[in-house]
Amino acid sequence: MINKSRIVKIIKTKQETPTIKSLFFYDDEASKSNPGQFLMIWIPGIDEIPISVSSTQPPGITVRRVGEATDALCSLEKGDKIGIKGPFGNGFTITGKKVLVVGGGVGVAVLLPLITSLVENLRNVTVILGAKTKKELLLREQIMKKVGVDRLIMCTDDGSSGLKKMASDQATEMIEKNDFDQIYTCGPEKMMHKIFEVAEKRSIPLQATLERYMKCGFGLCGSCCIGSFLVCKDGPILDSNRLKEVMDEFGKLHRNSSGKIEEI
Numbered sequence: 001m002i003n004k005s006r007i008v009k010i011i012k013t014k015q016e017t018p019t020i021k022s023l024f025f026y027d028d029e030a031s032k033s034n035p036g037q038f039l040m041i042w043i044p045g046i047d048e049i050p051i052s053v054s055s056t057q058p059p060g061i062t063v064r065r066v067g068e069a070t071d072a073l074c075s076l077e078k079g080d081k082i083g084i085k086g087p088f089g090n091g092f093t094i095t096g097k098k099v100l101v102v103g104g105g106v107g108v109a110v111l112l113p114l115i116t117s118l119v120e121n122l123r124n125v126t127v128i129l130g131a132k133t134k135k136e137l138l139l140r141e142q143i144m145k146k147v148g149v150d151r152l153i154m155c156t157d158d159g160s161s162g163l164k165k166m167a168s169d170q171a172t173e174m175i176e177k178n179d180f181d182q183i184y185t186c187g188p189e190k191m192m193h194k195i196f197e198v199a200e201k202r203s204i205p206l207q208a209t210l211e212r213y214m215k216c217g218f219g220l221c222g223s224c225c226i227g228s229f230l231v232c233k234d235g236p237i238l239d240s241n242r243l244k245e246v247m248d249e250f251g252k253l254h255r256n257s258s259g260k261i262e263e264i
């Protein structure tokens with residue numbers, strides 16, 4: 001049943017950064033997720049929230065503490081239980097020969113299964129990771145193992161690791177100088193919007209992961225709409241053609257928990 005949570009026991013946790021924690025569990029359906037798909041995670045007595053699948057063997061999620069539900073998730077340890085539904089959403093389409101992947105903040109988590117799949121499919125992959133500080137650079141060791149040290153460019157706002165610049169500025173430079181034929185991005189929406197504009201100038205197709213407020217997670221409540229799309233069903237990955245249809249909202253506006261439109 002699509003709307004019934006499966007109760008799973010946490011088998012392992014990993015504190016990835018001071019504010020981000022990964023939780024792992026066994027679940028057959030989650031282990032078959034495609035890169036980019038998400039689960040609705042039920043924290044008993046608190047809330048149910050959308051979280052991307054960050055690994056499949058075993059299935060795992062990677063969570064940044066931002067409010068009540070994520071705080072509760074980040075406090076869980078081995079042996080605690082959560083409810084899960086899904087996987088939901090469309091996931092990334094694996095395409096292109098020479099691809100650029102750009103991730104910022106906790107958005108990097110959803111890119112790890114994508115990078116794994118791209119490398120397995122023998123694509124030429126370059127990754128740019130951005131974070132405020134060295135401590136907040138997520139999953140860099142795992143990504144370095146997949147793509148190699150020369151193909152991973154790290155950017156921090158304070159220069160504590162890698163280049164002292166925004167990931168979007170580094171992406172702009174590299175898109176202008178190289179002949180990438182596909183770009184993938186997940187992170188702050190203003191960063192993805194900037195990268196989309198540069199990609200459009202060079203006619204390079206892009207796939208971006210959008211976040212909108214979600215209640216049901218599978219197309220019933222309408223709370224996650226952007227233009228005529230439902231992010232839970234038509235997304236969370238929107239490609240360049242779809243992004244062009246929602247330019248009034250992409251990078252600018254979203255709906256809050258009561259459905260009111262707000263600036264991002």
Ligand SMILES: Cc1cc2nc3c(=O)[nH]c(=O)nc-3n(C[C@H](O)[C@H](O)[C@H](O)COP(=O)(O)OP(=O)(O)OC[C@H]3O[C@@H](n4cnc5c(N)ncnc54)[C@H](O)[C@@H]3O)c2cc1C
Nearest residue numbers: 049050051052062063064067068069070211212213214236
């Ligand atoms: C498809 C998708 C995938 C996501 N993947 C991840 C992930 O892998 N890791 C991660 O840490 N976070 C992820 N998020 C964001 C995560 O769902 C929110 O941070 C979380 O719901 C906040 O809940 P809270 O109670 O901790 O915070 P709150 O106090 O409720 O809110 C904090 C912020 O989160 C936003 N938010 C609250 N509830 C939701 C909701 N149901 N849907 C979307 N945004 C919400 C609020 O607008 C606010 O800006 C994802 C969101 C979506 C839509």
Ligand code: FES
Nearest residue numbers: 217219221222232
């Ligand atoms: S979350 Fe209900 S329609 Fe998308």
